[in-house]
Amino acid sequence: MAGARLVPGPLGGRFPFSNCVLVEDAGFKVLVDTGCEPWERGLVDVDVVVFTHFHPDHIRGFHRLRAGRVAAPEGEEPYAGRLERLALRFAGERWREWISMARLVMDLEGVPEPGEYFRPGEDLCFRGVCIKTYPARGHLQTHTLLELPGGLVHLVDIDLTGFGPWYGNPEASPELFLLDIEAAAAMEARSYLSAHKDRVYSRSEGVEALARFAGRLVEQAEGVYKALEAAGRPLWPWELTGRGIIYRRYLEGMETIMSYFEGVMIEKLLGLLGLWGCARKTPGGYVARDCRLAVIKDRITGNILSLA
Secondary structure: OOEEEEEEEEEHHHHOOOOOOEEEEOOOEEEEEOOOOOHHHHEEEEEEEEEEOOOOOHHOHHHOOOOEEEEOOOOOOOOOOHHHHHHHHHHHHHHHHHHHHHHHHHHOOOOOOOEEEEOOEEEEOOOOOEEEEEOOOOOOOOOEEEEOOOOEEEEOOOOOOOOOOHHHHHHHOHHHHHHHHHHHHHOOOOOEEEEOOOOOEEEHHHHHHHHHHHHHHHHEEEEEHHHHHHHHHOOOOOHHOOOOOOOOOOOOOOOHHHHHHHHHHHHHHHHHHHHHOEEEEEOOOEOOOOOOOOOOHHHHHHHHHHOO
């Protein structure tokens, strides 16, 4: 009978690494993502690699593995084997800085070229090892959750970290992210794990962690809201970067690309605040409106906790 286990990455899977999952059945091995540097644990030959999405911390070092089959979500085809195109997708005009960061920090020499693609929402079966897939597009359009043997749900980058949700690429969406978190809490999971926490959660623990994780997104929005209130004048997203709202500090050598990501996230949070009636766009920038973010946070987290 197939069994699944967490394979923690260096630093417990903290970025710029990620955790992997190994599913085994009578010696047949299916590895989920490669960001855990499995070769450091003697895991070099596997039968199948399944990528959940093509963020660099999940595909890092893929070239060091030997796999019989490689699968990835539909939508990744245009980027397979094309590092510059992937960089343009994630960082636009900052694509050169993105490549420098990915090579320096994430051992990324290229992009995988899978032999097959799956539609998120369909079942994957490899010689009797079956995995259910679920789209979770708030983090990335191709981002995919997995339900593994034994009722173990891999939340991937609904990662339950204290940092909170990350939606720094142009195609990401904090509104969808909140819906994804709620959908994950509603799944009939026996237990949960994620890409950046080196532990397995029981169902009740996982739902509580999902509620806290959603609350962090509201807190990120609250940081933007308070900055608008304090300014006393309209502000544009780029005027809010570098204030510690998303990143406490920029890492040396990564200042440009981190500032870009923060600007993307702040712009998306301003849109979310607009949906909540907490901010509005004027010809001169964004301004805060009277708003009760604590009530919004309680409603969002309460809905998730009710699913436990």
